[in-house]
Amino acid sequence: MEKSKTYLGVEIKRPRTAFFELSSCEGCQLQILNKEASLLNFLDLLEIVNFREAMSNGSDDYEIAFVEGSVTRADEEERLLKIRKQATTLVALGSCACFGGVNQLKNRFHDLEWVKNEVYGGHPIETQEVRPLSDFVIVDLSIYGCPIKKEEVEEIVTNLVLGKSIDHPRYPVCMECTANGNICLFNLGEPCLGPVTRAGCDAWCPNNRMGCWGCRGPSDEANFSQLQEIMDSHNIPRQAMLDRLECFGGFSSAIREMEK
Secondary structure (H helix, E strand, O other), X not given: OOOOOEEOOEEOOOOEEEEEEXXXXXXXXXXXXXXXXXXXXXXXXXXXXXXXXXXXXXXXXXXXXXXXXXXXXXXXXXXXXXXXXXXXXXXXXXHHHHHOHHHHHHHHHOOHHHHHHHHHXXXXXXXXXXXXXXXXOOOOEEEOOOOOOHHHHHHHHHHHHHOOOOOXXXXXXXXXXXXXXXXXXXXXXXXXXXXXXXXXXXXXXXXXXXXXXXXXXXXXXXXXHHHHHHHHHOOXXXXXXXXXXXXXXXXXXXXXXXXX
């Protein structure tokens, strides 16, 4: 008889789990396979039945579906609806799935035919306005970041499997950056969205002397007028701030409010 799987001494039922990708670089799925030191313990949590980057065969009999990428074609809409119908729990994996990600930058031109011609020239492909998963299906859980941070995913998945609540940080990246003892990048003349971006990455980019680009979307009660004041006080152009806010799609509603 096969010995029951345990995690930290607690017997667990390993849910049948599948990973899928829509339009994306698939970097978030690669993150799942990184961090070898804890990979075996992580895989003990899940019975993975479909994962193109990690296994040859696949099954459509699963309970949890992790979906990376944004919807950019009609066939991706159909595929997402099929995944949603099968999955008990659907997880949006990464910024593209949560907000549209970098892919949604083409939406800002408001002229899809022009974009297709500029990018593909005489070799057009089918494509449409980029949208996140939640525009088409109910998303049960979101995991933020571009790419996702493996340590955070391990904690979230552990809580998911053990039936514990999953609470994302309500505070901004700025707090994690300060706690890490970093020099504020504004004082070095670098634009940064740390004051308004959801924490949970341990200030990944600011720790490496790069300003935050907001890939995790807005923190609770994000104060954009205060961000503008901070940018102004350090002579950072408004366009530099807007470029960052538009990059991953998580601040689209905030931008609309700012443009009124």
